Amino acid sequence: MTHLVIAPVLLPLLAGLLLLLLRPLTIGPRRILSLLAVVGQIGLAAALLPLVANGDIHTYALGDWAPPFGIVLVADRLAVWMLLITALLALFALLYGVRGFDTRGRHFHVLFQWQLFGLNGAFLTGDLFNLFVFFEILLLASYGLLLHGGGRLRTRAGLHFVVINLAGSTLFLFAAGTLYGMLGTLNIADLARQVATLPPEHLGPVQAAGLLLFGVFALKGALIPLHLWLPAAYANTSAPVAALFAIMTKVGAYSILRIDTLIFGAAAGPLAGMIASWVLPLALLTLVIGMLGVLAATALRQQIAYLVVASVGSLLIAFGLGSTAGIAAGLYYLPHATFAAGAFFLLADGVASRRGEFEDRLEPGALLSDRRVLGALFFAVAVLIAGLPPLSGFIGKWLTLRAAVEHAWMPWVLGVVLVTSLFAIIALARTGSLLFYRSEPPEDHRPTVRTESLGRELLPATGLLLLCMALVIWAGPVDDFTRATASQLLQPEHYIGAVLGAGVTP
Amino acid sequence: MEALVSLVIGVLTACGVYLTLRARTFPVVxxxxxxxxxxxxxxxxxxxxxxxxxxxxxxxxxGYADPLPQALVLTAIVISFAMTAFVIMLALKARAELGNDHVDGRDDA
Known part of the structure; x- marks a missing residue:
């Protein structure tokens, strides 16, 4: 039992508390502390990576209460992979936030750290009720972050976001309560063991609870038809928060993958594959509807929000294939989609701030300053997101399609993924030409006075793009890792054995 | 006893769902x-x-009563208490900023 497992949960919690106490200080030291805490989380994730890369599963029983009675944290390949992606994304979102946005309201850094606290906890926990608690922590922090800076549209979108998530939390409790009532445990590994030996008369309630859980995670992940909250919320919040929220939908996808492979995996008897059978059709629909939204969007940030919906579709298509190759493709696609969406939100803010009253509306407007640099970055992001070679979006899609060849739904997957890629190319080409070519110098040309260098403004977005480039350059090792992760997920007996002790037969 | 409790839960849920689907923020809360x-x-x-x-x-x-659900309920009560406080503040803020208490902030409402 290594204490390193709990460190990614404790570090942002303590950093947030410290930031709360250090409020009398000027913003400078607090920014440095917040950045240091995020760098520390990257370090912790990087330190955990070699521990789990050989296939070991490290558990941490809180208060040394033996599972299944106490809460247990579990670090396996998937959890550490998610931790690393979250911390890297958070660093660049925060670098964008410390340019001045963090002073537009109170407690930005505290909320930011506690958002990470909730995210890291949700990835590490091995207990269903604890997962609910971490969901609430990350949601409560996200409510504050979403509304940070204020404004009419932001408040309206925030109200919808909060109400729908509160309803989702209630459903989560109903599901967790039903599972506890039927199976007598909340430890995810123990739930998996109990489901495998379920007496037939208890099948109905457990199935209902499992599908309810799937509904809750689909809501968090913005799966059709529960995606309607996302576009308004993401399009109306600030750039650094929207960039950080690129990981939020992935929490839903992570949770679906976790319970699908662990609790309702192949060993689950009559309930095996219960959730998997829903994931693929809904994911295909999500991709189509998301891309239609991308085509129909009237503003750049709205378009990116729909791209996030579409990326959830692509991700869950890969997970829904259910094979090692499919899940591995999804786990390769996940960091790509997260970083690309984050970079796009940051870039869109740069574009919107240069267009004056036109903001990010997709109509011909004033000529942009710095349009060569911004245009080049926009082009790179568009190529990434549309999935054109040679960048990581292409590799992710190619891995998905290759995994789909052996699947019964092969024609549907290939057709939908390829046609929606065409939609993305059309929409992004139109947006790019509208923003960067079809613009004229305004009649009273007053160059906006910018107080900071272009480099500092564009560094976070560029950094995220470089991470995507790294995914291309080291595609081999990353692919090996994601394949190992996928095969670990498809052998849940290792996870169950690591949590409940080796003597337990699943 | 079981029938009574489940009836209570069912009625509460039905009222909750009905009110949550209303168009004004106060019934929603x-x-x-x-x-x-x-x-x-x-x-x-x-x-x-x-x-x-x-x-x-x-x-x-x-015999024993199961202590775990009691602990779970305690956690759930604390969380829902905090969330209710937050959503009330947000509804007030929305009322102030949007000028009315419609959930979509309609100008004509």
Whole structure:
């Protein structure tokens, strides 16, 4: 039992508390502390990576209460992979936030750290009720972050976001309560063991609870038809928060993958594959509807929000294939989609701030300053997101399609993924030409006075793009890792054995 | 007893769902509160309905009440309490900024 497992949960919690106490200080030291805490989380994730890369599963029983009675944290390949992606994304979102946005309201850094606290906890926990608690922590922090800076549209979108998530939390409790009532445990590994030996008369309630859980995670992940909250919320919040929220939908996808492979995996008897059978059709629909939204969007940030919906579709298509190759493709696609969406939100803010009253509306407007640099970055992001070679979006899609060849739904997957890629190319080409070519110098040309260098403004977005480039350059090792992760997920007996002790037969 | 409790939970949930679907923020907040009451009761009964049984080890005890749902309910109550406070503040803020209490902030409402 290594204490390193709990460190990614404790570090942002303590950093947030410290930031709360250090409020009398000027913003400078607090920014440095917040950045240091995020760098520390990257370090912790990087330190955990070699521990789990050989296939070991490290558990941490809180208060040394033996599972299944106490809460247990579990670090396996998937959890550490998610931790690393979250911390890297958070660093660049925060670098964008410390340019001045963090002073537009109170407690930005505290909320930011506690958002990470909730995210890291949700990835590490091995207990269903604890997962609910971490969901609430990350949601409560996200409510504050979403509304940070204020404004009419932001408040309206925030109200919808909060109400729908509160309803989702209630459903989560109903599901967790039903599972506890039927199976007598909340430890995810123990739930998996109990489901495998379920007496037939208890099948109905457990199935209902499992599908309810799937509904809750689909809501968090913005799966059709529960995606309607996302576009308004993401399009109306600030750039650094929207960039950080690129990981939020992935929490839903992570949770679906976790319970699908662990609790309702192949060993689950009559309930095996219960959730998997829903994931693929809904994911295909999500991709189509998301891309239609991308085509129909009237503003750049709205378009990116729909791209996030579409990326959830692509991700869950890969997970829904259910094979090692499919899940591995999804786990390769996940960091790509997260970083690309984050970079796009940051870039869109740069574009919107240069267009004056036109903001990010997709109509011909004033000529942009710095349009060569911004245009080049926009082009790179568009190529990434549309999935054109040679960048990581292409590799992710190619891995998905290759995994789909052996699947019964092969024609549907290939057709939908390829046609929606065409939609993305059309929409992004139109947006790019509208923003960067079809613009004229305004009649009273007053160059906006910018107080900071272009480099500092564009560094976070560029950094995220470089991470995507790294995914291309080291595609081999990353692919090996994601394949190992996928095969670990498809052998849940290792996870169950690591949590409940080796003597337990699943 | 079981039928009565499940009826109570069902009525609370139905009221909660109905109110949550209303178009004004105040009924929506009330609806969410009803839903959280319903789910708290539901969690509580998931440890089975027992009367007069101790939840901790006792030599004289004939049987036990399950202590875990009680702990879960406590956590859920605290969280839903905080969330209700937050959503009330947000609804007030929306009323102030949007000029009306419609959930979509309509100008004509």
């Amino acid at each position: 009330l609806g969410l509160t009803f839903l959280s009451y319903a789910v708290n009761l539901f969690l509580f009964t998931m440890g089975r309905l027992t009367i007069g049984q101790p939840p901790i080890i006792d030599k004289a005890a004939a």
